[in-house]
Amino acid sequence: MLDETNQETMPDEQMMEKNTQAEKYLSFSLDDQEYGIDIRNVTEIIGIQSITEIPDTPPFVKGVINLRGKVIPVIDVRLRFDLEEQVYNERTCVIVVHLETLAVGLVVDTVSEVIDIPKENIEASPEVKSSSASRYIEGLGKVGEEVKILLNTNKLIFSEEAERLADVIGL
Amino acid sequence: MADAEQQELLLSFIEEGNELLDESEPLLMELEAKSNESGEVDYEVLNTIFRLFHSLKGGAGFLDLTTVGKVTHQAETLLDLFRKGKDTLQSEHIDILTRTCDFLRQLLENIGEQFTDEGYSDEASNIIAALSRHIEKIKGGDKLVESTTDDTSEELTVPPPKQEEVPVTQKENDFPDDLQLTLTPEIIEQFVNEAEDLLSTTEQAFLSLDKEPANTDQVGEAFRSLHSFKGNAGFLGYSDLESLSHQAETVLDKIRFGEIDGNSELFSLLLEVLDFLSDGVKQAAEGKVPVIPAAPGLIHLMQDAASKLEVGSGDQETVSEEAAEAGSPPPPVIEIVKEPETKEKAAKSKAATKQPVVKSKKQPVANKTSNKNASQRQSIRVDIEKLGVLLDLVGELVIAGAMVTQNPDLKKLNVPLEGFEKSASHLNKLTRDLQEVATSIRMIPLSGTFKRMIRLVRDLAQKTSKKVDLEIIGEETEVDKTLIELMTDPLVHIIRNSIDHGIGTPDKRKEMGKPETGRLTLAAKYVGGEVWISVIDDGAGLRRDLILGKAIEKGLVEGDGSSLSDDDVWQLIFQPGFSTAEKVTDVSGRGVGMDVVRRNIENIHGKVNVRSESGQGTEVILRIPLTLAIIDGMIIRVGKSRYIIPIEAIRETMRVKYADITKTMDGQEIVGIRGHLLPVIRLHEFYDVEPTHLELPDGIIMVVENAGKQFCLFVDELVGQQQVVIKGLSQYLGKIKAISGCTILGDGEVCLIIDIGGIMSARENGDVAVAVQSTESGMKA
Numbered sequence: 001m002l003d004e005t006n007q008e009t010m011p012d013e014q015m016m017e018k019n020t021q022a023e024k025y026l027s028f029s030l031d032d033q034e035y036g037i038d039i040r041n042v043t044e045i046i047g048i049q050s051i052t053e054i055p056d057t058p059p060f061v062k063g064v065i066n067l068r069g070k071v072i073p074v075i076d077v078r079l080r081f082d083l084e085e086q087v088y089n090e091r092t093c094v095i096v097v098h099l100e101t102l103a104v105g106l107v108v109d110t111v112s113e114v115i116d117i118p119k120e121n122i123e124a125s126p127e128v129k130s131s132s133a134s135r136y137i138e139g140l141g142k143v144g145e146e147v148k149i150l151l152n153t154n155k156l157i158f159s160e161e162a163e164r165l166a167d168v169i170g171l
Numbered sequence: 172m173a174d175a176e177q178q179e180l181l182l183s184f185i186e187e188g189n190e191l192l193d194e195s196e197p198l199l200m201e202l203e204a205k206s207n208e209s210g211e212v213d214y215e216v217l218n219t220i221f222r223l224f225h226s227l228k229g230g231a232g233f234l235d236l237t238t239v240g241k242v243t244h245q246a247e248t249l250l251d252l253f254r255k256g257k258d259t260l261q262s263e264h265i266d267i268l269t270r271t272c273d274f275l276r277q278l279l280e281n282i283g284e285q286f287t288d289e290g291y292s293d294e295a296s297n298i299i300a301a302l303s304r305h306i307e308k309i310k311g312g313d314k315l316v317e318s319t320t321d322d323t324s325e326e327l328t329v330p331p332p333k334q335e336e337v338p339v340t341q342k343e344n345d346f347p348d349d350l351q352l353t354l355t356p357e358i359i360e361q362f363v364n365e366a367e368d369l370l371s372t373t374e375q376a377f378l379s380l381d382k383e384p385a386n387t388d389q390v391g392e393a394f395r396s397l398h399s400f401k402g403n404a405g406f407l408g409y410s411d412l413e414s415l416s417h418q419a420e421t422v423l424d425k426i427r428f429g430e431i432d433g434n435s436e437l438f439s440l441l442l443e444v445l446d447f448l449s450d451g452v453k454q455a456a457e458g459k460v461p462v463i464p465a466a467p468g469l470i471h472l473m474q475d476a477a478s479k480l481e482v483g484s485g486d487q488e489t490v491s492e493e494a495a496e497a498g499s500p501p502p503p504v505i506e507i508v509k510e511p512e513t514k515e516k517a518a519k520s521k522a523a524t525k526q527p528v529v530k531s532k533k534q535p536v537a538n539k540t541s542n543k544n545a546s547q548r549q550s551i552r553v554d555i556e557k558l559g560v561l562l563d564l565v566g567e568l569v570i571a572g573a574m575v576t577q578n579p580d581l582k583k584l585n586v587p588l589e590g591f592e593k594s595a596s597h598l599n600k601l602t603r604d605l606q607e608v609a610t611s612i613r614m615i616p617l618s619g620t621f622k623r624m625i626r627l628v629r630d631l632a633q634k635t636s637k638k639v640d641l642e643i644i645g646e647e648t649e650v651d652k653t654l655i656e657l658m659t660d661p662l663v664h665i666i667r668n669s670i671d672h673g674i675g676t677p678d679k680r681k682e683m684g685k686p687e688t689g690r691l692t693l694a695a696k697y698v699g700g701e702v703w704i705s706v707i708d709d710g711a712g713l714r715r716d717l718i719l720g721k722a723i724e725k726g727l728v729e730g731d732g733s734s735l736s737d738d739d740v741w742q743l744i745f746q747p748g749f750s751t752a753e754k755v756t757d758v759s760g761r762g763v764g765m766d767v768v769r770r771n772i773e774n775i776h777g778k779v780n781v782r783s784e785s786g787q788g789t790e791v792i793l794r795i796p797l798t799l800a801i802i803d804g805m806i807i808r809v810g811k812s813r814y815i816i817p818i819e820a821i822r823e824t825m826r827v828k829y830a831d832i833t834k835t836m837d838g839q840e841i842v843g844i845r846g847h848l849l850p851v852i853r854l855h856e857f858y859d860v861e862p863t864h865l866e867l868p869d870g871i872i873m874v875v876e877n878a879g880k881q882f883c884l885f886v887d888e889l890v891g892q893q894q895v896v897i898k899g900l901s902q903y904l905g906k907i908k909a910i911s912g913c914t915i916l917g918d919g920e921v922c923l924i925i926d927i928g929g930i931m932s933a934r935e936n937g938d939v940a941v942a943v944q945s946t947e948s949g950m951k952a
Binding site for chain 2: 050052053054055056057061063064065066069071072073102103104157
């Protein structure tokens with residue numbers, strides 16, 4: 001799960017527990033709503049840094065950053081969900097995910113913690129309109145009193161047009 | 172799973188097994204050579220091989236490795252028959268035995284990983300069946316019933332009926348495709364690489380022998396190469412290749428010994444044979460067993476030709492020293508084996524690589540050539556992937572170096588940095604040197620590519636009944652290996668055009684007062700940061716009227732085109748589907764050539780220029796950049812964004828005054844520079860960024876050029892010049908208009924690299940076309 005070039009950010013115990021029934025999710029928040037993504041694709045979390053804009057890209061693709069010599073694209077998850085854009089501050093984080101050979105950074109408001117959500121506590125989300133942002137939802141996870149919206153990393157990164165791109169790359 | 176002790180035993184068995192196989196294989200080769208030459212079987216060698224297999228069988232039995240045991244037993248049985256003189260050893264026997272060795276190696280490898288030799292029963296059955304076939308055949312001719320026969324039939328895991336399933340059409344030397352599995356992709360790749368080299372050397376020798384049939388050096392060269400080729404082919408069981416090259420080798424041998432005198436016809440035939448061999452190698456590269464249906468016919472032709480050329484008196488003294496030195500009959504591989512067969516020697520040849528036999532075959536040949544030609548450079552085969560990694564790292568180093576020496580923190584220090592600057596500049600120099608050496612590693616002289624053209628020209632001239640002299644200049648010019656392969660197709664297209672359309676028949680040329688033999692020149696030289704490869708012919712030149720006519724017909728040109736300069740007209744030939752040939756020959760005329768040429772060249776960031784004079788000839792120049800990924804860039808700023816423009820695209824930069832600017836009715840700004848009128852493209856508009864300056868006189872105007880056309884870019888500021896390592900942008904972003912990649916600047920920021928040609932195309936496609944002035948600088952630059 002870890003790219004050789006990226007740092008180890010997970011404690012060892014978590015690596016061993018990968019195979020257990022509980023799925024681990026990295027939770028982050030946007031506008032007081034908590035979301036979660038499968039930890040297996042996450043390789044690191046970094047603070048926001050200078051982004052170089054790239055012309056000719058959808059609005060949610062903010063540009064690229066220099067990650068220790070590698071140039072990776074970053075997308076703004078707020079804009080992806082059609083939420084209002086917010087100015088980045090020192091708490092803004094970039095979650096770097098790896099899907100096969102592709103690395104992408106996700107800009108989020110804050111990152112909380114890694115939590116276990118057993119399968120029993122995950123419910124499928126209600127009927128989804130394909131055009132809305134809800135199509136990124138993998139399920140709804142109940143953690144105590146709260147409900148975290150669990151996202152499908154693949155869908156989050158690839159929209160319909162880019163899904164064709166994914167086919168081209170072979171993902 | 173085997174326990175620790177057993178594992179240890181297995182591991183030492185594997186080591187021993189490999190050693191035994193290492194010893195056996197060269198011996199098998201020696202056996203074959205001797206047998207071919209004198210028909211005799213060297214019993215000493217045979218016994219040695221027998222004992223080796225016997226040891227292997229014993230060890231396998233001890234460790235319960237039944238598959239190894241069964242296979243070695245069969246091989247041992249076969250060898251025993253020869254030992255007892257039941258039959259003469261032929262190449263088909265050597266074939267199956269070497270194949271057995273391959274299979275055993277595979278088994279050993281598998282044992283090393285899984286500590287068992289199970290799971291190979293299919294291949295094992297095949298090998299055992301093949302061995303049994305030979306055994307039965309030999310025994311079939313022998314009335315004596317050996318005691319081993321009973322053992323054999325009991326231990327056969329595959330009863331005789333299976334043999335009948337083998338297709339009748341197979342020659343004896345052929346084996347079911349399953350046995351292909353014993354040949355690993357690495358072995359095949361190695362064979363293909365070496366075979367290509369050997370065939371190429373042989374071809375060169377033949378081509379020069381064509382002109383000078385008496386050149387004994389070249390005969391020796393060709394002989395040795397063919398011999399190695401034959402050996403390798405035989406080793407991999409490619410019998411068609413083997414038998415064909417064997418016959419060719421025999422012919423050459425006769426020439427070497429003065430038994431026959433070669434002539435032009437013979438070498439033409441031999442060249443054709445090489446073509447077939449080359450085709451076979453291609454088949455092998457695809458993983459197939461090469462099949463050459465024409466082989467028997469070709470062999471017959473060669474034999475015929477050779478017998479016709481027999482010299483009355485074989486003059487032994489004319490045989491050159493080299494031919495004798497080449498060890499005459501025994502193949503070079505013997506040289507290694509003849510030395511004291513100590514364990515050290517075996518270990519040494521084993522230590523070389525994983526595939527010792529193939530490598531050891533190569534060594535003696537290499538030794539020979541290096542002895543013969545002291546001036547030849549030593550070389551080493553390197554995996555091109557490793558070179559790719561090396562070059563990447565050098566690129567990263569350039570960036571990292573810049574990030575240290577140009578770090579913004581340094582400015583904050585506010586102290587004199589003399590010592591630091593000195594060290595920094597030393598570091599930069601070292602990095603630049605390293606970069607130069609690293610890129611030069613992958614550079615290969617064009618001579619290989621050019622030499623392939625000799626053959627092409629000869630064949631084309633013959634085909635079109637024209638006389639063409641080929642001149643090659645500057646073949647030692649080096650080009651990056653990844654580009655060399657891309658050069659061949661374009662050059663072939665252009666040469667075809669020259670010979671097909673440019674150069675006329677001897678009669679036509681006489682009419683025009685030219686020498687009957689046309690001249691084609693292939694030249695390569697360094698010009699600035701590029702390699703210029705030219706194809707120059709002294710033919711009829713490009714016909715402006717014909718080209719214009721065709722272009723008007725296709726609607727590519729409005730009006731009568733009289734306003735177009737010659738250069739503009741020549742550019743038309745690069746349009747897809749463009750051809751003025753009256754006839755479509757199979758050589759050319761289909762009009763696919765030139766546009767593919769230009770596209771291929773532009774893909775590697777190169778350019779194609781054409782010069783022509785009616786009646787005098789045509790010159791096509793391929794301009795290839797020397798280094799792929801590192802370019803000199805000019806950093807410019809537009810608003811808050813920075814971009815890099817390749818220096819080689821920039822013609823000049825300046826400030827303009829209001830007086831120099833003209834605005835057309837649709838808002839297109841045009842700037843007058845020394846009489847030329849060039850359109851202005853506002854970079855901030857193009858990329859939709861907020862600029863600092865909106866008025867042209869406040870910012871900078873940069874004149875850039877692409878494909879012979881010039882225009883101006885309006886930017887805010889020139890930041891500086893820097894050597895830039897091009898990094899690709901993530902595939903996720905797709906293709907960004909007019910951006911060829913990105914780089915990381917000294918301050919750690921990512922900066923986009925602009926593709927000037929892309930800006931041109933984007934504007935031409937999107938906007939109302941404005942006449943863009945073309946210049947002659949396309950040639951002179």
